[in-house]
Amino acid sequence: MVLLDQFKLPIWSTNITNNASNTTIGVILDTGNFVLTDTSNSSDFLWESFDEPTNVWLTRSKLGRNKVTGLTTRVVSWKNSTDPSPGFYTLEIDPDGSSQFIHLWNNSDIYWAAGNWTGTMFAGVPEMASYPKSLLNYEYVNNDDKSYFVYLTNEEKGTAMFVMEVSGQVKAVAWMEAVQDWVPFLAMPKAQCSVYFVCGSFAMCSENTYTFCSCLRGFSKQYQGDWLYGNPRGGCTRNARLQCGGSGSNSSKAEMDGFYAQAVSKLPDKTWSVAATSLDECKASCLNDCSCTAYHYGDKCSLWYGDLINLVASTDGSDAQNIYIRLAASEFSSSKKPSKALIIGATTGGAIIVTAIIIIGALSIFRKRSFSQVSKVEGSLVVFKYRYLQSLTKNFSERLGKGSFGSVYKGMAADGTLIAVKKLDSVFQGEKQFRAEVSTIGTIQHVNLIRLLGFCTEGSKKILVYEYMLNGSLDRWLFGSTSVPLNWKTRHQIALGTAKGLAYLHEKCRSCIIHCDIKPENVLLDASFVPKIADFGLAKLVGRDLSRVLTTMRGTIGYLAPEWISGTAITAKADVFSYGMMLFEIISGKRNSAWHQEGAETFFPVLVATRLPEGNIGALFDSEIIQDANLQELERACKVACWCVQDEENTRPTMGEIVQILEGLLDISMPPVPSYLQVLAEHSKFSSDEASH
Incomplete structure (x- = not known):
């Protein structure tokens, strides 16, 4: 098999010939191994891709050395995230004969060694003791002819692979069905800074x-x-x-x-x-x-x-x-005062620098075309070209979701880092105003707020580039059919983290930022299920006196505060109401409207508000939630949710107070049943009585 360039010249071949017959065929096996075989003897491989892996080590492929032929099977990084030609970093078995893997830079400098194989783990990778052994099973073979490692995956538990990244780390990743993505569970070396020449000189x-x-x-x-x-x-x-x-x-x-x-x-x-x-x-x-x-x-x-x-x-x-x-x-x-010589030197140096800039500018025309796709940096944000973002997202082909402000697409940056690219709908601000508001968002950083990396503005095209969250949005874990139920500790962590993020927006920023669209779809989760609020700052900024009216009503039905309907001034308490509605869903793991009691559909907040005074809140929840829940935390969260959805905004707590309550630092009294929930409760009771007759 031969690969040819545009001039019909060979650039790669398998370097084998089959003189036995003219019936050579290529087959991709279930393992991912691409093999060339003769139809007369399909079990005898003339060539297989497992002998020449690129940057991925797949299950059942052997990584090692043939002592007879001298052939070494190694994994080599790409040159960069868009260029699959061999890069600078290599993973291979120790050529000196020990039972360990080594990482090399430029095929010369060893910058990391795994330590000898103990039969269950590599001596230099103690974290292997905690990763899922039911998923991977290693085998080390060492005889007179060859030495190699091979691993098998338990297909019932999932699938996994090892990737040598352009950053010089080998990542072990497993496919997580719940998020439809590869999730890393082991990095070698553990620290990125242990990689040789990772930052270059100086x-x-x-x-x-x-x-x-x-x-x-x-x-x-x-x-x-x-x-x-x-x-x-x-x-x-x-x-x-x-x-x-x-x-x-x-x-x-x-x-x-x-x-x-x-x-x-x-x-x-x-x-x-x-x-x-x-x-x-x-x-x-x-x-x-x-x-x-x-x-x-x-x-x-x-x-x-x-x-x-x-x-x-x-x-x-x-x-x-x-x-x-x-x-x-x-x-x-x-x-x-600078000396004359220093002034002359500075002048000469300036002339040299100017000349160098001109030369570099001329040479940049001939540099890789992709360099022109990032125009400059504004503050901490990168300004992207639209065509470059098209390339990173494969022409916006993989949509992660659609929200009130536009659609979000998955992309991959040049270093292999995943990014989330949001195409905004119906942006009417002028160029100057858009850049000003985006720059403001870029300066807002908090552990529970999604980080803005850059933006693109070309005519009507307005795009924001965010960090990618591995576990997706909260709604997929609460309501998705493939999701694994979240335990109470994780739910409480998500509720508290989201509250902290909102408190920062409301109370710690230069101008109070009202989110206007708090819902599970706008709470993203990182690899450790730390919540990150998305879409903040995309609604108007208001003054700290909280008295300015937002002219355009946003949000999602089911999470909207009553003041959105009445037309009164919108304050940060509108976010508090939405947070309360979402907190009910975090607590229960279901949509508020998806509850049934005695055969009739029941609004979950009604159940909580009416049951709280009875002191039997645990009866509302599944055994899966109750068995590992802290009942004091659970009751406290239910009270917070009920206070958040009060009719009058001045009776709702602030997000800062909510954080203190959830942390157990501030006491909370029994909330009254909001009037609209009381009406729903009576209606539900009436409907139930009618059905019984």
Whole structure:
């Protein structure tokens, strides 16, 4: 089998010939293995894709080494998320003969080893002890002819695979039917910053930041387009040239290079040791050597030459150690008047920079076309081109859902990160107003609010790009036919987290943000079921006095506060009402209107409001909920829900008070039955009496 390019020239082949017959066929087996076989002997494979895996290790495929032929079966990352050609990271069995996997960068540097196979797990991956063994079963074979690993999946439990990502991590992922997606349950190495060259030169890796990589002080991103596409391996470049003005040079002291202390938890690789008995001696050794980039003094003096790579930031300061990085004198603030030489140097440097910008601008025409698809960054937001978002979403082919403001589509960024792309419907604001409101949304960050990554505005096309939530929206878990029932602890976590997010919008932002459309469809869940409120800020912003009227009524029937109907001013208490209605559904796991009692349809909030005073709220719930529920939390949540849906908005609690109540920090009294629920209760009782007669 041969693959040809547009000029009919071969670019890949299986490198086999079948002289026995002309009846070679290709078959994709149920395992995913694509095989070439002869029809006269279909069990004898002439070639199989399992012998040449790309970036995925599938069940039943062997990863190892043929000791007779020398052939090594390895998994290699893609070059980037859109280019499947071989990348820089490789997973393979240890060629030295030990029973472990190793990760290599550029087929040369080992940056991670799994540890020897113990029969149940790899010694260096203790987290394997907690992952689902009923799903995967490993087998290690080592004899005179070959050594390899193979794994099988329990098809009744699900299916799984291993993927070498462009980021250099191997992710074990399992298919979750409930969310119709692959869910990662193991990463090797566990920390992204353990990957070799993950941030390129003169950059810092931090596990505590969303983007992992950032340039060191005195350096800027070398290829801005690459970084925007999630590929920071191009690293960073100096903002100012080094003077290299050592003590023996003609340069004045003011022009000498300096050093700044950078706290790190991991020092760069490839260090040199020199004789020095103090920090000052170590500094002098580096300063007087023009090729020295940085130094560190601990139990010895360590120097670095050339590019600095693999720096890792300290997470809490407990493991911090200082490395002193060389910078030009101009990078350090000074109150002295700049010298004539410095002015001339700055002018010359400016001319060089301008020239470089012109050259780079010219060269950028010939760079990858995709670089033009991200135009710039506004604040913390990336401005995307519409055609680029079309590419990331495969022309908006996979719709995740549709809400009050538009449809949401699944996409994948250049680094393999999943994104949610929302196409807004009927946006009437002008360009300037739209950008201003989006910029405001971009500055709002809270653990229980979905994060806005960027946007697109081209004519009538208005699009928002958000982080992707692995477990989808709350309604799929509460009402979906394939969903697994959520236990009470998870439901309480979701209710409390959503309340915290709303409290932040109402009380902590510069201007009170009323959501106007709180419902389970707008509460998204991450991999740990932490709730994230979506669509906030898409309705109008109002003043902190909460007195301005929102001219366009939004929301969804069933969650709307009475004031939406009466036409009175809309305040944050409208969100409180909607939250209460949603809280009833979180508590019960059903739509409020989907309850039946004695054969008649019953509105669930009516049942709760009328049963609460009787003190027998547990009788309303299924045994699955009650068996693991904290009954005090359950009763408290029911009271909160009833207070939230009171007729008069001034009797409803604030979201800040709701957070305190759910946390058990604030007492709550027995709520009265709202008048409209009382009417529904009497109507339900009347209907039930009529049916009995």
